[in-house]
Amino acid sequence: MRAFRDLSIKRKLTLIIMATSFVALLLACTAFLAYDWVTFRRGMVEALSSQAESIGINSSAALAFNVQGSGNEILASLRAQPHVVSAYIFDKDGSVFAQYRRSGVNGQASAPKLQPAGHYFDSNYLHLFQPILQAGDRIGTVYIQSDLDQVNTRLRRYLMIVAFIIAAALAVAFMFSSGLQRVVSGPILHLAEIETRVHQENDYSIRATKESNDELGLLIDGFNEMLKKIQDRDALLTIAKDKAEEANRTKSSFLANMSHELRTPLNAILGYSEMLIEDAQDTGSEEAVPDLQKIHAAGKHLLSLINDVLDLSKIEAGKMELYVESFEIPAAVHEVVTTIQPLVAKNENVLKVNCPAEIGGMRSDVTRVRQVLFNLLSNASKFTDRGVISLDVSAKPRGDQDWIVFKIKDTGIGMTPEQMGKLFQTFSQADASTTRKYGGTGLGLVISRRFCQMMGGDVVVESESGSGSTFTVQLPRHMPEEAKAEGVPAESEPKEALTPQPNTILVIDDEESARDLATRLLTKEGFNVQAASSGEEGLRLARELHPTAITLDVLMPNMDGWSVLKALKADKELADIPVILLTIVEDKQLGYALGARDYLTKPIDRERLTSILKKYRVDNNSHVLVIEDDIGIREMMRRVLEKEGWNVREAENGREGLDRVAEERPGLILLDLMMPLMDGFEFVSELHKRQEWRSIPIVVVTGKDVTAEDRERLTGHVQKILLKGAYKNEDLLAAVRGVVNTSKI
Amino acid sequence: MSKILIVEDNEMNRDMLSRRLQRRGYEVIMALDGGEGIEMATAQIPDLILMDMSLPVIDGWEATRRLKAASTTGSIPIIALTAHAMAGDREKALEAGCDDYDSKPIELTRLLGKIEAILQRKNAG
Numbered sequence: 001m002r003a004f005r006d007l008s009i010k011r012k013l014t015l016i017i018m019a020t021s022f023v024a025l026l027l028a029c030t031a032f033l034a035y036d037w038v039t040f041r042r043g044m045v046e047a048l049s050s051q052a053e054s055i056g057i058n059s060s061a062a063l064a065f066n067v068q069g070s071g072n073e074i075l076a077s078l079r080a081q082p083h084v085v086s087a088y089i090f091d092k093d094g095s096v097f098a099q100y101r102r103s104g105v106n107g108q109a110s111a112p113k114l115q116p117a118g119h120y121f122d123s124n125y126l127h128l129f130q131p132i133l134q135a136g137d138r139i140g141t142v143y144i145q146s147d148l149d150q151v152n153t154r155l156r157r158y159l160m161i162v163a164f165i166i167a168a169a170l171a172v173a174f175m176f177s178s179g180l181q182r183v184v185s186g187p188i189l190h191l192a193e194i195e196t197r198v199h200q201e202n203d204y205s206i207r208a209t210k211e212s213n214d215e216l217g218l219l220i221d222g223f224n225e226m227l228k229k230i231q232d233r234d235a236l237l238t239i240a241k242d243k244a245e246e247a248n249r250t251k252s253s254f255l256a257n258m259s260h261e262l263r264t265p266l267n268a269i270l271g272y273s274e275m276l277i278e279d280a281q282d283t284g285s286e287e288a289v290p291d292l293q294k295i296h297a298a299g300k301h302l303l304s305l306i307n308d309v310l311d312l313s314k315i316e317a318g319k320m321e322l323y324v325e326s327f328e329i330p331a332a333v334h335e336v337v338t339t340i341q342p343l344v345a346k347n348e349n350v351l352k353v354n355c356p357a358e359i360g361g362m363r364s365d366v367t368r369v370r371q372v373l374f375n376l377l378s379n380a381s382k383f384t385d386r387g388v389i390s391l392d393v394s395a396k397p398r399g400d401q402d403w404i405v406f407k408i409k410d411t412g413i414g415m416t417p418e419q420m421g422k423l424f425q426t427f428s429q430a431d432a433s434t435t436r437k438y439g440g441t442g443l444g445l446v447i448s449r450r451f452c453q454m455m456g457g458d459v460v461v462e463s464e465s466g467s468g469s470t471f472t473v474q475l476p477r478h479m480p481e482e483a484k485a486e487g488v489p490a491e492s493e494p495k496e497a498l499t500p501q502p503n504t505i506l507v508i509d510d511e512e513s514a515r516d517l518a519t520r521l522l523t524k525e526g527f528n529v530q531a532a533s534s535g536e537e538g539l540r541l542a543r544e545l546h547p548t549a550i551t552l553d554v555l556m557p558n559m560d561g562w563s564v565l566k567a568l569k570a571d572k573e574l575a576d577i578p579v580i581l582l583t584i585v586e587d588k589q590l591g592y593a594l595g596a597r598d599y600l601t602k603p604i605d606r607e608r609l610t611s612i613l614k615k616y617r618v619d620n621n622s623h624v625l626v627i628e629d630d631i632g633i634r635e636m637m638r639r640v641l642e643k644e645g646w647n648v649r650e651a652e653n654g655r656e657g658l659d660r661v662a663e664e665r666p667g668l669i670l671l672d673l674m675m676p677l678m679d680g681f682e683f684v685s686e687l688h689k690r691q692e693w694r695s696i697p698i699v700v701v702t703g704k705d706v707t708a709e710d711r712e713r714l715t716g717h718v719q720k721i722l723l724k725g726a727y728k729n730e731d732l733l734a735a736v737r738g739v740v741n742t743s744k745i
Numbered sequence: 746m747s748k749i750l751i752v753e754d755n756e757m758n759r760d761m762l763s764r765r766l767q768r769r770g771y772e773v774i775m776a777l778d779g780g781e782g783i784e785m786a787t788a789q790i791p792d793l794i795l796m797d798m799s800l801p802v803i804d805g806w807e808a809t810r811r812l813k814a815a816s817t818t819g820s821i822p823i824i825a826l827t828a829h830a831m832a833g834d835r836e837k838a839l840e841a842g843c844d845d846y847d848s849k850p851i852e853l854t855r856l857l858g859k860i861e862a863i864l865q866r867k868n869a870g
Contacts, residue, residue, distance in 0.1 A: 263828070264755070267850040271761035274853065278768065303850065323836075572799065691780060 013181035021173040029162040052130035052142040063140045071098025090141040187216040204231040255313035269299045308443040315450045322365040336373045343381045355393040364479045372448040376408045376471045384412030402477040409470045415463040506547040507531045508538030510556040535559030622667025623647035627657035629675040654678025669698045748772040750791040752782035779803030786818045798827040806841045813842035822863045
């Protein structure tokens with residue numbers, strides 16, 4: 001049965017059909033055979049009894065007259081019947097009157113016991129007794145014994161026929177069933193195949209084809225419906241997941257940025273309050289000092305909280321890096337102990353340190369080790385009043401590693417097991433009232449533990465409420481290299497979203513069609529493409545993804561490409577990412593990109609030229625350098641400039657321009673972009689190589705049309721130039737004025 | 746009176762640091778970016794430079810490298826100041842040629858200790 005259950009549907013169906021046909025045929029044949037057998041035997045009995053009857057009639061006279069020889073003669077006529085084995089005639093008294101025995105046959109050896117009229121079968125013979133009647137009186141009995149060869153032969157032949165019919169019928173049934181079972185098995189197999197494909201290809205858009213309206217059709221409908229639901233749900237989940245990841249990224253970068261932004265004003269609060277304390281002490285207004293100290297202390301507290309948040313957000317974003325170096329343990333411990341002393345003394349605690357000098361050095365991140373120890377010691381100090389805090393440092397070999405164990409024990413308030421359970425969870429202190437009483441974010445322990453894990457170790461705690469706590473930090477003496485990678489906690493956010501992937505291109509463009517086009521193009525080339533629809537988003541993604549390259553649209557609302565470029569180049573981590581500008585730039589921006597102060601378009605508008613000149617006129621002593629290959633334009637400019645009171649020098653191309661600048665530093669440069677020998681682009685980049693020439697204001701003079709090739713060259717230069725100077729316009733303006741002023745002195 | 750050049754783009758940090766140093770008797774000159782820092786250092790040869798590392802135009806790393814490479818300014822000690830407080834920053838600063846390193850927010854006593862140590866070493870040498 002087990003074997004049958006594991007057969008394929010096809011086989012099962014074929015087998016079922018054949019078994020059914022076989023049983024039906026067998027039943028039919030058996031019934032037919034049984035009927036035939038019974039009928040045939042009855043026919044045999046009838047034939048035999050009519051024979052016996054005629055023998056009786058023929059022999060009645062002989063019997064009446066007791067002529068034995070006549071009786072035997074009558075019986076001898078049975079010789080014509082080959083199946084009759086023996087025959088007897090009994091007289092009225094039951095004695096044998098006549099007998100016949102077929103020669104050569106081992107029939108009945110002696111006369112049978114006389115029985116009343118009737119017949120019976122034994123295994124080999126039919127026995128028949130027929131009374132001989134005369135005028136209603138029984139005057140004797142005829143007995144005939146016949147063999148069953150006829151019946152048996154017939155039966156054998158019939159069995160052979162039945163076997164043949166069944167065999168033939170089964171063969172036909174097999175052929176039919178093999179074909180017909182497909183009606184049922186086909187859709188099921190199709191369904192199974194679709195299911196496998198969905199599973200293997202993870203493609204829920206595949207659908208099974210329905211071919212009938214029966215139960216299988218319903219099954220396929222149901223299956224398709226289910227796939228559709230899964231597909232819909234997947235789509236929703238993907239959107240939800242994307243949103244969640246996006247939100248998470250936003251959160252992480254928000255936290256990181258915010259913490260950084262918060263520190264800047266805090267620096268001022270701390271610095272100025274410190275200065276006021278010094279001032280107050282100097283001027284003798286001592287009464288202000290305690291209040292100022294409170295401001296300062298609160299500021300420092302706030303700073304430590306911000307630092308915690310920043311640390312945690314970095315850890316969770318997988319951005320925390322360890323700096324592994326060799327250091328002496330006693331020295332590091334000593335440093336922590338010195339720093340923590342005031343805090344220990346605050347609650348009148350005593351700190352006992354046991355750090356044997358022979359413990360030697362370890363290889364780990366000393367800053368983080370100190371931070372962990374400081375955090376644990378400051379917790380111990382906070383939660384202990386007039387008690388003893390001890391720090392024990394020991395080395396303990398475990399496995400093939402040498403471990404350094406720092407044990408920080410206090411005699412403070414301790415913790416219940418329930419509180420201990422919550423101890424290492426983000427933003428949870430032992431309970432809410434703790435926060436009010438003792439302060440802190442509750443992040444310190446979480447951060448300490450994550451740091452320890454990153455360094456290949458861990459922190460464990462033992463405590464009893466009311467009788468103090470013991471925190472044990474265990475760190476490998478030599479931090480394993482892979483610990484850094486493993487150290488990022490398992491529960492941290494999906495890291496892949498934040499880790500740089502090779503070959504990632506960031507496409508920043510506000511136009512959807514342009515974005516899609518670039519994405520498709522680059523994806524086809526095997527790049528991993530991320531798109532941003534605004535400058536802000538682009539910057540955020542750039543910080544998160546550290547793409548291999550960035551394609552940047554220049555004309556975007558809110559934050560344009562130049563601002564993005566500036567921000568990118570100002571960020572030390574992003575400055576090296578090559579940026580490819582994708583749109584044609586306006587002349588004005590083009591000019592600025594080159595580090596130019598202003599721009600002019602050809603044909604030159606005199607009024608505009610003079611107004612620009614006025615803007616840069618600081619004195620009459622410095623001269624203007626006109627670098628322009630067209631002599632007509634050069635002459636025209638010279639006339640305008642001289643009329644405005646400028647001294648003018650001329651250069652025909654960039655190289656000559658550089659020579660002129662070297663001879664005497666100009667107060668202003670009017671620069672054409674398209675020139676032979678050395679063009680405007682090259683000139684600017686050469687000029688900017690000399691630090692002292694960078695502040696010379698340049699006004700770019702350009703034709704309206706910038707060719708694609710020029711654009712390409714420009715982008716290369718844009719990168720270079722902005723890399724060096726990502727400045728604000730006002731800054732530059734101020735710098736230019738300053739430079740022109742000093743050159744006068 | 747030792748002359749200290751502060752290269753710092755943040756106005757408040759510049760103001761605080763300069764006033765506190767002046768209060769302690771140092772002569773202070775200031776530059777707003779790396780480029781200006783180089784120019785001032787070259788022109789005025791201060792006794793010590795406090796260099797912020799994230800500066801516009803030319804950043805602190807680059808400015809330090811250039812100053813250390815020039816013959817006139819090569820011997821001026823430079824203390825790097827970074828806001829990042831990352832362990833690697835210290836190595837990076839020393840690699841760029843800085844003589845010492847301190848992290849922001851500035852703890853004045855600590856910084857003064859470093860300044861004094863360097864100036865003493867310089868005068869002794």
